[in-house]
Amino acid sequence: MTSTRPAPGAAAPPAAADAAAPAAAAGALALDRVTRRFGSHTAVDGVSLQVAAGELLALVGASGSGKTTTLRMAAGYETPDSGAITLTGPDGKQRDLTRVPPERRGFGMVFQHYALFPHMSVEENVAFGLEARGVKRADRLARARDALRTVGLGGAGERPVQSLSGGEQQRVALARAVVIEPRVLLLDEPLSNLDPTLRETTRDELRAMLRRLHLTALFVTHDQEDAFAIADRVALLRGGRLLQVGTPEELYDRPASRPVAEFIGRATLVPAVDEGAHAVVSLGGVAQRLRTTRPPDGAPLARALAVLRPEALACAGGEGGDGWPGVVTSRRFAGATTVYHVRLGDGGSAVEVELASADRTAREGDRVRVRVAREPVALVAADE
């Protein structure tokens, strides 16, 4: 499971493809250069992804990034205009699912608004997939009740679905998708409709349950925190293209391109001169030489940006000392840290950086020195 970075110096990185994993184990889902157009608008453009068996992959992006369309193609509700969707069966053979309708794919899907059947009770809802598979009534209701116990709703089986809270409805939807022992579980914004207070607990429960059942899962979210909390790997989409796929740490520490750096976490991007394993950032007349995450043998970027994460910066009061000189423009106490905005340099070339520090002493208007306390620092191409 590796991520690829664009060829050094390339102006526009090609659609980052998921590097070919070793011969996929059973239960692996693969999307190969999948494209979908709606009229003149290309919603998904040549996206390739691999979800390994038992892996949890998150599709992250802003609205319109193509993540939901990609999920729907994986489920079979949309057919790709080009590209293929394959599943590796238990025998190790790859099955082409591209034109197979949803009812025959054997995937489980949890919809954003749950899509519970309003005229059926909770357990009838959960048993529906089994009913469609011809399981006898007594048997399928028993299995449904087991599934409901697994999600913590044992005993709620005979209630009408309208009597459940949002969080409970989501768990019913989950039980319904899981009871059919799906080959792959697909989730569309599983946490978006929950109260903020409920989200954190549900996040943890969801991940625990998915791991416990060893399910291969692909889910869509616009919230990167959710993605980081639940997924093994994260794929970032923008404008229908895959920007980068990798573990949360990889996306955070080594963004492949400027849009990734801007989307993931908080950062200030400042111009830098790429010297191979190091980069030089000059602000306010002071230059700092920083270790970067770039491979030492790669060709240097012509125009580079250093990705400065708030927690990697430190500031010290006073005029003397190391670091870029600047003035504190705003201060926000946030409990464990205090978030400062510091303007470095003057006039047209001034840059405002955000830094988060445990040190609370600086005040607005203070003259400070900002230096990079944690290295290496990521570097991305400026042209994007």
Place this chain on the structure above:
Amino acid sequence: MADATAQDEGRPPSAAYLALGRAARDRRALDVRLLAVPVVLLLLWTVVYPNVEVVVGSFARGLGLWRAFAASPSDREALVTSLGVSVASVVAATAIGLPLAFLLTRVEFRGRRLLGAVATLPAALPPLVGVVAFLFLYGESGLVTRGVQRLLGLAEAPWTLSGVWAIVFVHAYTMYVYVYLFVAAGLERFDTTLDEAAAGLGAGRWHRLRRLSLPLLTPAIAGAMLLVFMSSMGSFSAPYVFGGGVRVLATQIVASKLNGNLGMAYVETTVLALSAVAALLLLRWLERRRQYTLSGKGRATRRAIRSPFARAVVPPLAVALVLLLVLPHLMVLLVSFARDGAWTTQVLPPEYTLDNFRRLATQPQLWRPVRNSVLMALVATAANVVVCFVAAYLIVLRRFPGRRLLALLVALPWAIPATAIAIGLAATFNRNDPLGARVLLVGTFWILPLAYFIRGVPVVASAVEGSLRQMDPALEDAARGLGASWALTMRRVVLPAARPGLVAGATLAAVTAVGEFVASVVLYTHANRPISVEILAQLRSLAFGTAAAYSVLLIGLVLGITLVARWMDARTPPDATAAAAG
């Protein structure tokens, strides 16, 4: 009034208003009650009183008349036939409307848009015109009948459009639209993610239909079925023209009245009204039981036909269906240009002329019914607009004792068949008797507008109620708090919010009134005869061309009214409705 005194003093009324709080509100409620009382009284007088008269009249000889009803073979036949025809009509209308709704909302095929545009056409025909068109097409000397006869080389007409099956045929043609509209609306609101969820869980198309679509559509289907049943029970035009010797309750009532057998007429009317009310109560009960909120977040996806056989067969079938639906209108148009008396045994009328229309426009005797219909419809609709706006306002936005009664009164005429309404009016307003709250209206111009008004009350009221329910009730309070008088608030806040419903309801009421036949045929006089009655008279004289010309004119009037309504709707600046709707 608190507001008036405050304004007199020159202080901002809002302060006084708030300061007086409860007391001021109660005072305002008194004004509201002053509005409610006349409306309730008016409706009691025109809607309830006549029906009470009929029921009382049916017991004029104790149970004697009722026993006579039960003993009379013709009456028993009328009741059984009415019920049988209604059930058959429900089956037929559903058999056509249900698949049509699915076809037009779920499947993509060539000609779908055309079929969709035409599918509701039968409902746009005034009832008698529909019957007339059927006569021209499928009657003994009709186009299709003769055509088939010639084609198959038969000596006689292959069928006679007469008897029970003819009535059911006509009902099926006109009433499938109810089923189609109800089910199509239900399907449009259907949350397609439910269907996707079911598919993802492995359910095939038929399983999904059986376990998902049909159960969720049951309220819509049941509602439409009951509507067809009620319309069928009260249907007069089709049995009257095509019944042959067959008796149904509606025709039996009119026959009894014409024979002067008023007591029997009252019993028959009561039976008819009771059956309709029973169906309505069943409908209400069903609606309450199955209240599933279909959130409709899904997109309306239409699937293309996969099977090559179906793909070849469906478009020509659709075209044939379109033709079948449009044919009556075209036929009426054609015959309106036919010379009276010339069309005897030929397939198509042989001679054509503009004379029918010319005579209609120039001869006062022929123009009179048109003038009558338009005038009476205008009067009735104007009354509807005023009374129903007030009633709807009171029902939706105010709380007062008797509000439920008002809501019931306003819905009641919907349950009562037009024949029953007419008999009730004939029984009540047949003499001047101030103590008995009677006015002589029978035989005057005003009896028909009154009948149209009563029929229009539920239509306009429910439309306005619908619009007002979408208005944020706080708007009224906001206006009053800002110092607006009650009159200003009504004019600038409530009325604009009610406008869409008012226009839609008034249009429907006017369109129904201008082509009304069933009540008119019981209550008309020669002086105020409406278009529909005239059409019947012309048919009896075999003046088919003139009858058709009137029909075309009537269709034109319906179109004209609808266009005026559209124009009025278009004139509403979007801000006004948006602001009024909150």
